[in-house]
Amino acid sequence: MSSASFSQANELPAWKTLQSIYDTEGKSLSVKEQFEKDPERFNKFSHTFKNHDGSEILFDFSKNIINDDIKQALVKLAKEANVEQLRDAFFKGEHINFTEDRAVYHVALRNQSNVPMKVDGQDVMPEVNSVLEHMKEFSNQVRSGEWKGYTGKAITDIVNIGIGGSDLGPVMVTEALKAYAQKGLNVHFVSNIDGTHIAEELRHCDPETTLFLVASKTFTTAETTTNANSAKKWFLEKAKDESHIAKHFVALSTNADEVAKFGIDTKNMFGFENWVGGRYSVWSAIGLSVCLYIGYDNFVDFLKGAEAVDKHFTSAPLEENIPVLGGLLSVWYNNFFGAQTHLVAPFDQYLHRFPAYLQQLSMESNGKSVTRSNEFVKYSTGSILFGEPATNSQHSFFQLVHQGTKLIPADFILAAQSQNPIENNLHQRMLASNFFAQAEALMVGKPQETVKAEGAPDNLVPHKIFLGNRPTTSILAQKITPAALGSLIAYYEHVTFTEGAVWNINSFDQWGVELGKVLAKVIGKELDNKDKIESHDQSTNSLINQFKNWA
Ligand code: F6P
DSSP states (O other), rough: SOSSSOOOGGGHHHHHHHHHHHHHTGGGGGGGHHHHOTTTHHHHEEEEEEETTOOEEEEOOTSSOOOHOOOOOOHHHHHHTTHHHHHHHHHHHHOTTTTTBBOOOHHHHHHHHHHHHTTTTTOHHHHHHHHHHHHHHHHHHHHHHHHHHHTSBBBBBBEEOOOOOGTTHHHHHHHTHHHHHSOOEEEEOOOOOSHHHHHHTTTTOGGEEEEEEEEESOOOOHHHHHHHHHHHHHHHHOOOGGHHHHHHHEEEEHHHHHHHHHHGGGGGGEOOTHHHHHHHGGGGGGGGGHHHHHOHHHHHHHHHHHHHHHHHHHHOOOOOOHHHHHHHHHHHHHHHHHHOEEEEEEEEGGGGTHHHHHHIIIIIIOOOBBBBSSSSSSSHHHOOEOOOOOOOGOOOOOOEEEEEESSSOEEEEEEESSSSOOOHHHHHHHHHHHHHHHHHHHOOOOHHHHHHHHHOGGGGGHHOOOOOOOOEEEEEEEOHHHHHHHHHHHHHHHHHHHHHHHHTTTTOGGGHHHHHHHHHHHHHHHHTTTOOOOSSSSSHHHHHHHHHOOO
C-alpha cells in the first residue's frame, strides 16, 4: 500500500463535516458547559489502558473541545483516510515508507509474543531475537563486572556516541528510568559536534573503565564519526595499543562495512535492519545503553509495554483506540482551530527529556508538505511540539498558555506513585495538585464576574481574566516503570502515525534534513584555510569571512 485512494485530506467528506461543525458549534463549544450538561462526559471521553503486567494508564480526553458529533466525525475521517488500512500495511511489513522503498517495522523489535513478522516474505524474528540474545549476554557481562577493560578493571562508565534517533531515545529512557539503574554504572551521551560536549563528558571518565557505544544507523553521520574518532584518540592516548579497542568500543549500526573501517571488530557490533527508522530505534540495538543501564529484564519489560500498546492499536475499534483518538484530536486542533503548536508537559522530573524525544518523533515524522500522491498539501500538517517538565514550566511559559492569544493544546503526564516519595510524599502531593489544578484552570478559566467580585480595581479586571476553554489531555500512570514508559512512547508513536495517515503524508522519511548537511560539507572545506569566501550569498559570505577573522 504505497498511496492512499485520495490525495488531499480536506477533500474527504468527513473533513467537510468537521469544517461545518467547527463553523457552527465547534469553535465556541464550551467544555465547561459540556460537563455541566453531561454527567457521563468523563466516562465517555476517558480510556484506561491495561498493560501486560496488569498496571494501567488513564487517558482523559474529556477536557478537550469535543462532543459526540465531533468525535464521530473525527472517527469517520480516520476511516475515510484509510488509517486502518495503512496501519495494517504497517504491521504487515509492507513498504509504507515509499520514498525510501522500505518497510517501517520497529514494531517487530518489541514483538515479545514472537509471532512471525515478515518483510519481503522473510520472517525477521530470528534475527531480532538473536540481537536481543547478544544484548542480554553482553549487558549481563558488563553489569556483573565479568567484561573487563584492558587493564582488567570492570566498566564503570558507558558513553553513547550518536545523534538524533541514535541519541534522543537512549538519553530520554535512561533518564526516565534512572530509578532502575545499577549503582556504580554511569551513562553519558555525546551527540553534538560541538567539542564541548565530548570534552565535558570525558572529563568524568577513565579510559581503563570506559565503554564507548558508537550508535549510528548509517555509520556515516558526520557528528557521530567525528566524535567517535575523537573518543578513540582520547582512549589510545592512555591505552596506546589498538588491540585494546576491542574491549572498549562497540558499534550499534546497520552498516557492517563502515563499522569495520572505523576499527571496531564486527563481532562487537549489534545490528539492526534498514526498516528501523532512526526515531523509532530505541527498541533496537540502539537501545543498548538502556539495556546496560537498567538491565536486560527491565529492557524486555520496556519492550512489552510498547507491544501492549501495539496490540491495542491494531485491535481496538477506532472509537476506543487511544492513540487514534490522540492523533485525531491533534488534527482537529491543527486543521480546524488553526493551532500551530502542541505542548507536552510531564509532571515528572525523570521525564525531563521526554518532550525533546517527542520533538524528533513528531516533527521529523510529520513536518512534511507533500502527500502520498506527490502533491503539495492544501492544509497544515505537523504541529510544533514543545515542552518542559512541570512544575518548572508553570513558572516559565504557562502564562502564554493561560492568557496568550494562541490556542495551545496540551498533554499533561503524571505518575500517581513517585519513585522518590520524600517528606512523607509531600512533594508528590504538591506535584499532583498542580497537575490537576493546571488542567482545571485551563478549562474553567476565570470570568470577569469572579475577578470583579474579588475586588480587583477596574483597570486590572481585564488583566486578571482567564478565558478558559483551553484543551488538555491528562495522562495518569500508576508509576513510570519500564513497561509504562514503553507504553507511553508507543502511544505517541501511534498518535504520530495517525496524524500522518490522515494528512496523507509519508511520516517515515526525512529528506528535509539533507540540504543543510550537504551545504555544511561544502562550507566545512572552506573553513580549512584563511581564503576570502565569495561563492555564497552576501550574508553567508560575510558571516563566514567574519568568522575566519575572529576564529
Ligand atoms: O539527520 C537526521 C537523521 O538522519 C535522523 O533521522 C537520525 O536519527 C539521525 O540523523 C542519526 O542518524 P544515524 O543513526 O544514521 O547516525
